[in-house]
Amino acid sequence: MKEPLRVGVLASGRGSNLQAILDASARADFPARVAVVVSDREGARALKIAAERGVPAVFLNPKDFGDREAYDAAITKVLEAHQVGLVCLAGFMRILGPAFVRAWRGRVMNIHPSLLPAFPGLNAQRQALDHGVKISGATVHFVDEGVDTGPIILQSSVPVQPDDSEETLAARILAEEHRLYPQAVRLFAEGRLRIVGSRVIVEW
Numbered sequence: 001m002k003e004p005l006r007v008g009v010l011a012s013g014r015g016s017n018l019q020a021i022l023d024a025s026a027r028a029d030f031p032a033r034v035a036v037v038v039s040d041r042e043g044a045r046a047l048k049i050a051a052e053r054g055v056p057a058v059f060l061n062p063k064d065f066g067d068r069e070a071y072d073a074a075i076t077k078v079l080e081a082h083q084v085g086l087v088c089l090a091g092f093m094r095i096l097g098p099a100f101v102r103a104w105r106g107r108v109m110n111i112h113p114s115l116l117p118a119f120p121g122l123n124a125q126r127q128a129l130d131h132g133v134k135i136s137g138a139t140v141h142f143v144d145e146g147v148d149t150g151p152i153i154l155q156s157s158v159p160v161q162p163d164d165s166e167e168t169l170a171a172r173i174l175a176e177e178h179r180l181y182p183q184a185v186r187l188f189a190e191g192r193l194r195i196v197g198s199r200v201i202v203e204w
């Protein structure tokens, strides 16, 4: 069998999407493994989850680096040391600079809790509630130079209920995120994603 794809996950917090990818990759037929987890926050639960699973967990303190480019270069160094072929942003709260995006183009994914291009940026669930949309959801996309603007890989919708709070809507969307992200990683690992201009063609 082909060697599994080596995935690097960048995460700043809770790590539930990391967990979903780890759970999926524990299955023998999953074509990818998490090779390393990098965080910009020392206490991130994501680092703990990784360590508990025996996955290398690396804290890189932004304060130790002069500027964003130096910080991003340090991330690249860690990813390369672990021979990463795909980078998954999973609640990574820093914006990656243009040099990083260029170096990893087509090999970095992000997950966002809305149906992009609606509600990019922070507090997507709050934005959805404020706009009174009846449907929201989750999006996995490739990362480009913008914020939540790259080519869309997969999306899944959920209803927005009249009595939803930010928390109840976030929880409904999160369940879809956990389904979607491992699926996107699998499709990438199996070579079924092709970026054509601003679109992604999925070969199902």
Ligand code: GRF
Binding pocket: 011, 013, 014, 015, 016, 017, 018, 090, 091, 092, 111, 112, 113, 174, 177
């Ligand atoms: C998720 O809602 C994801 O869509 C967003 O940040 C959150 C991360 O959650 N980008 P977790 O750390 O994976 O639990």
